[in-house]
Amino acid sequence: GENVEQHPSTLSVQEGDSAVIKCTYSDSASNYFPWYKQELGKRPQLIIDIRSNVGEKKDQRIAVTLNKTAKHFSLHITETQPEDSAVYFCAALSNQGGKLIFGQGTELSVKP
Amino acid sequence: ETGVTQTPRHLVMGMTNKKSLKCEQHLGHNAMYWYKQSAKKPLELMFVYNFKEQTENNSVPSRFSPECPNSSHLFLHLHTLQPEDSALYLCASSPTSGFSGNTIYFGEGSWLTVV
Secondary structure: OOOEEEEOOEEEEEOOOOEEEEEEEOOOOOOEEEEEEEOOOOOOEEEEEEEOOOOEEEEOOEEEEEEOOOOEEEEEEOOOOHHHOEEEEEEEEOOOOOOEEEOOOEEEEEEO | OOOEEEEOOEEEEOOOOEEEEEEEEOOOOOEEEEEEEOOOOOOEEEEEEEOOEEEEEOOOOOOEEEEEEEOOEEEEEEEOOOHHHOEEEEEEEEOOOOOOOOOOEEOOOEEEEEO
């Protein structure tokens, strides 16, 4: 079945450094890739998404890149701040059944 | 506030109890979802409803019974649960299901503990 692999599972960076989280997906029909941020005890919230007809998208300090050939996409956070500390989930939407498949999550810790 | 509200936020129940989780969305969406979030595991899709019709049951045990009376409300009826069912249950909604670019909005979740 469809699968999304996310790495790393934990990531610790110093404030001001960059953080990169990578995901790979198995279903070549996937065409929509959102990223969610979940702070402790709160709901997952969409922070950025990308569609399959675009290779890169940027929103202030966060950016997402997509390589359809390799079936992987990445989240890049620059100039990290302590409030970026959270669990980040990638996901891939497949047209086959319309399911949003989530990665395992990355716990990001930004140390001041 | 994303417009998806869940009640109760916390629930402790015994294995012989029957309880229900409730979800309501005020976004005018037509698709609603139940996800299960356990520690150290990815979000697991349980059920999908599109225009009140169930379109996905991801091999969920029958002790979980969903109900969708209209596009704004979704319930998850629970009975004879097991301790391993303890988790955060997240409700979500989107304009429709099954099409690209439909952002899914999550509720705050219901923390369930089965004792």
